[in-house]
Amino acid sequence: MNPKLLFWVPAALRMVLALLGVSIVWYLFGATYALGIAFVLMAMMVFVQLSYLFQLSNWLDNPQSAKLPDGWGAWTSIFARLYRMRRDDEKNQAELTEWLARFRQAMHLLPDGVVIMDDVLFLEWCNPAAEKHLGLTHERDKGMRVTNLIRSPEFMDYIILGRYDQPLTITFRNRKLIVQIIPFENRRQILVTHDVTETERIEMMRRDFIANASHELRTPLTVIVGFLEIASAELDLDATTRAAHLKLMTEQGHRMQHLIEDMLTLSRLESVDYPLRPEPVDIKKLMQQVLRDAKGLSAGKHEIKMECNGPDVLGSYDELYSAFGNLASNAVRYTPAGGSIALRWQDGPAGPQFIAQDTGIGISQEHISRLTERFYRVDKSRSRETQGTGLGLAIVKHVLLRHGGTLAIQSVADKGSSFIVSMPKSVVTPLQGELLVK
Ligand code: ADP
Numbered sequence: 001m002n003p004k005l006l007f008w009v010p011a012a013l014r015m016v017l018a019l020l021g022v023s024i025v026w027y028l029f030g031a032t033y034a035l036g037i038a039f040v041l042m043a044m045m046v047f048v049q050l051s052y053l054f055q056l057s058n059w060l061d062n063p064q065s066a067k068l069p070d071g072w073g074a075w076t077s078i079f080a081r082l083y084r085m086r087r088d089d090e091k092n093q094a095e096l097t098e099w100l101a102r103f104r105q106a107m108h109l110l111p112d113g114v115v116i117m118d119d120v121l122f123l124e125w126c127n128p129a130a131e132k133h134l135g136l137t138h139e140r141d142k143g144m145r146v147t148n149l150i151r152s153p154e155f156m157d158y159i160i161l162g163r164y165d166q167p168l169t170i171t172f173r174n175r176k177l178i179v180q181i182i183p184f185e186n187r188r189q190i191l192v193t194h195d196v197t198e199t200e201r202i203e204m205m206r207r208d209f210i211a212n213a214s215h216e217l218r219t220p221l222t223v224i225v226g227f228l229e230i231a232s233a234e235l236d237l238d239a240t241t242r243a244a245h246l247k248l249m250t251e252q253g254h255r256m257q258h259l260i261e262d263m264l265t266l267s268r269l270e271s272v273d274y275p276l277r278p279e280p281v282d283i284k285k286l287m288q289q290v291l292r293d294a295k296g297l298s299a300g301k302h303e304i305k306m307e308c309n310g311p312d313v314l315g316s317y318d319e320l321y322s323a324f325g326n327l328a329s330n331a332v333r334y335t336p337a338g339g340s341i342a343l344r345w346q347d348g349p350a351g352p353q354f355i356a357q358d359t360g361i362g363i364s365q366e367h368i369s370r371l372t373e374r375f376y377r378v379d380k381s382r383s384r385e386t387q388g389t390g391l392g393l394a395i396v397k398h399v400l401l402r403h404g405g406t407l408a409i410q411s412v413a414d415k416g417s418s419f420i421v422s423m424p425k426s427v428v429t430p431l432q433g434e435l436l437v438k
Helices: 003-029 031-061 074-109 128-134 153-161 197-233 239-270 283-298 317-333 380-385 392-403 430-437
Strands: 113-118 123-126 168-172 175-184 188-195 279-281 303-308 313-315 340-348 351-358 406-412 416-422
Touching: 003 031, 003 074, 031 074, 113 128, 123 128, 128 175, 128 188, 153 168, 153 175, 175 197, 197 239, 239 392, 279 317, 283 303, 283 317, 283 340, 313 317, 317 340, 317 351, 317 392, 317 416, 392 406, 392 416
Parallel strands: 303 340
Antiparallel strands: 113 123, 113 188, 168 175, 175 188, 279 313, 340 351, 351 416, 406 416
């Protein structure tokens, strides 16, 4: 029914009924009684209306704690509608609060920085990533002008030129950031920051790696091509010279082969498609193999000892062989003839340890932290003379990363070095672990 009718029809009916009642009293008892009753009825109605108005005003002042009555007459539907409105309002409020909480949580987790500013760049709000990227603190810097907080000439120029359709790359607080201002609403702007420091670092490493690898491959290739050119230009080379050239070419070929093998090993170790599948590793067999290789490389020029007292472990035999083999081969290659080398597998304070100790040329302190970088060599010519690829320690590092191990290097120039691999207790095979506890 029409809401107007719904309101007026019952009200009019009530009035008619009241008038009818008063008329009956008038007819039966006379005008005085009728007027008296009419007055009482009016007074009661006024009182009821006032009382409902009072309760309504009370409720409006304090909608949480005050209660609305069920009401009478037209008030019933008014109160019911008010109740419904309040319930809907509470529901909307709860939904809004939930959305706000979700939005805040998303903003907190966002790796990109978001700064909300007004039209004249005064900071209103920022998320933790923006605090980290720009060195801001929301509580402290709220209401400050962003240009006073981000003191970068490039950022100033960006603001002055106002070409916000293009992002800007700045270096700020040792970070490389891509920033962009996006105007939104009428009088607000968002500053978005994206940290590309790590991406840049990886990109630079990739570029360096390609440059280094190409350089390493080009050198032996130049030698081989040089000899091939001589051979094709001078067909009547004597047998001795030809044999010498072939020997040198073979050596360079082997060098390239080692390099490519090491690069492939490294890329496999880094690949996520090639996860470690731990298997029981027979350490005695592995150490014997490492010792045999080291003796072969040394060709009797060094005194090489081996001790194997530690437990068997779970891991990849091939990878551990490659890591320990690289350390043993380094010990041989960087120790002058007559020196001694000790290879040990033993129980350490926090788990088993592999130690390759030599009395070789040693490494001065400033190089030690960089040794596991690809192609980093202290002495390039010595590394090449001894068939080094410059990737051995990088391989060791990656194998240890995959096995949860660590590498410590102790070295004194001209005295010798100790490369200490510490494996976690968790890689000890369970059976051996139990036996050790006994
Ligand atoms: P390389 O193939 O050149 O030996 P590595 O990655 O195995 O490459 O080692 C990096 C560098 O660390 C070597 O070039 C060498 O200068 C230094 N180095 C490694 N092991 C030893 C060692 N036992 N004694 C002295 N220097 C070492």
